[in-house]
Amino acid sequence: MNVGQLLTLQANKFPERTAILFENKRFTYREFNQRSNRLAHSLLRFGLRKGERVATLLFNCNHLVETLMGAAKAGGVFTPVNFRLAAEEVLYILNHCEARFFVFGEEFSSLVAMIRSDLPKVEFFISVGGSPLPETFDYETLLQESPGHEPERQIFEEDECQMLYTSGTTGRPKGAVLTHGNVLWNLINTLLGREDKEGEVSLLSGPLYHAAALNNHFIIRVALAGTSIIVKHFDPRKVMELIEKEKINVISGAPAMFHLLLNLPEAEKYDTRSILRCTAGASILPDETKRRLMKLFPNAKGVYDVYGATEASPTISVLKAADSFRKSACVGPPPPFMEVKIVDDRDREVPQGEVGEIICRGPNIMKGYYKDPQATEEALRGGWLHTGDMGRLDEEGFLYIVDRKKDMIISGGENIYPREIEELLFHHPKIHDAAVVGIPDPLWGESVKAFVVLNPAQSMTEEEVIEYCKKHLASYKKPRSVKFVDSLPRNPSGKVIKTKLREGSS
Secondary structure: OOHHHHHHHHHHHOOOOEEEEEOOEEEEHHHHHHHHHHHHHHHHHOOOOOOOEEEEEOOOOHHHHHHHHHHHHHOOEEEEOOOOOOHHHHHHHHHHHOOOEEEEEHHHHHHHHHHHHHOOOOOEEEEEOOOOOOOOEEHHHHHHOOOOOOOOOOOOOOOEEEEEEEOOOOOOOEEEEEEHHHHHHHHHHHHHHHOOOOOOEEEEOOOOOOHHHHHHHHHHHHHOOOEEEEOOOOOHHHHHHHHHHHOOOEEEEOHHHHHHHHOOOOHHHOOOOOOOEEEEOOOOOOHHHHHHHHHHOOOOOOEEEEEEOHHHOOEEEEEOHHHOOOOOOOOOOOOOOOEEEEEOOOOOEOOOOOOEEEEEEOOOOOOEEOOOHHHHHHHOHHHOEEEEEEEEEOOOOOEEEEEOOOOOEEEOOEEEOHHHHHHHHHOOOOEEEEEEEEEEEOOOEEEEEEEEEEOOOOOOOHHHHHHHHHHHOOHHHOOOEEEEOOOOOEOOOOOEOHHHHHHHHO
């Protein structure tokens, strides 16, 4: 079995059922499968070798999931790039993953033009929607020139399927390599934990470069012959209109998305009775938010809280809706085919109820980090994925997250690592020292705050610091506030005491 076969099976069983709705376009399973097959044949005609990366830079759209399935059927490794990244960040990922095939949206033509000369590995530039760039293949033309039958290529569970980039504390993103088997076992685990049903209609608003939207929402819907309503850009009013018009059954997202829906004026005027399941991830959903969601979606009987990591494809544990209010600030037990332990700094299991690092193992854990054996060995030592998250298990085996990966910030569902921003600040000639922390934000969950120590006789404004970061990083990573200080609090070993910085920001 492989990921591409999931689509083939449903196209054979339910050829005329709607698979995808994107903007004003509907695609049946037959159409979706044929378009994916045509792309697979195009890639094979260009000489795609098994295990080669097929990179994308696309907003959520049908073309992105066609590339996902086309690459899977052809033996390629789907490698989506975060469309919110700055040009130099995109350049790093494309060169690091060594993709020969690069599918990008016309909206990114100017960015691609900026970095194209520095992409020696990319041979085939494929544009969705047309592009003024020379020597670029048009996506739709390629599909028209290729057959729609199933490609004759044997793909096995141990073959690589996806490479998803996740930021590391060193500031450079790492490519987590997931096999077909990893993705399929994650599918089974998540289905059992989230109790998804055949044929449901699901809203897909989270970015498909994230493992959650990609594997826990889209691929699950394909496996169950459901309908995915793909949203290009999240807009609360549009989402509520879609729920009412399309009778959506499943809605998933980060807490920030749900907060935006709840804050929409007259949200209660929409008919939301079709919603049967809410699932949340990225960070803990407060009980008060859950209660408000149950009023907004009266036929949903709770919220499924999913805890995961890209390296786990991503599901590690799921709190079912029935336990939504019984277990506060909890992310549930691990699903059937996943083990979770809490360990100390020597990887020794701690007694039940004590806090330690969350480690896990199961058939959905990644193969490793691409071209980074040292990081792979550290993350997977002893055969367990070391999440870096601190947690505890209660007497029923339910997991609670106590702290997050070191000092990672989660803002609007995006993981932000302070070290990356700090290293950039250190390079500014006026800045002597800097530290970055996350502070509570009522809309986004957390926002980035920078503490800056200037060099003697230098001056900067808050706006200058923010604009400097915005120039070199994705906009969502930039500080939203800056505080200039004389010095940073440090412990005897010289490490910044970030708890004091956070306390001073509250």
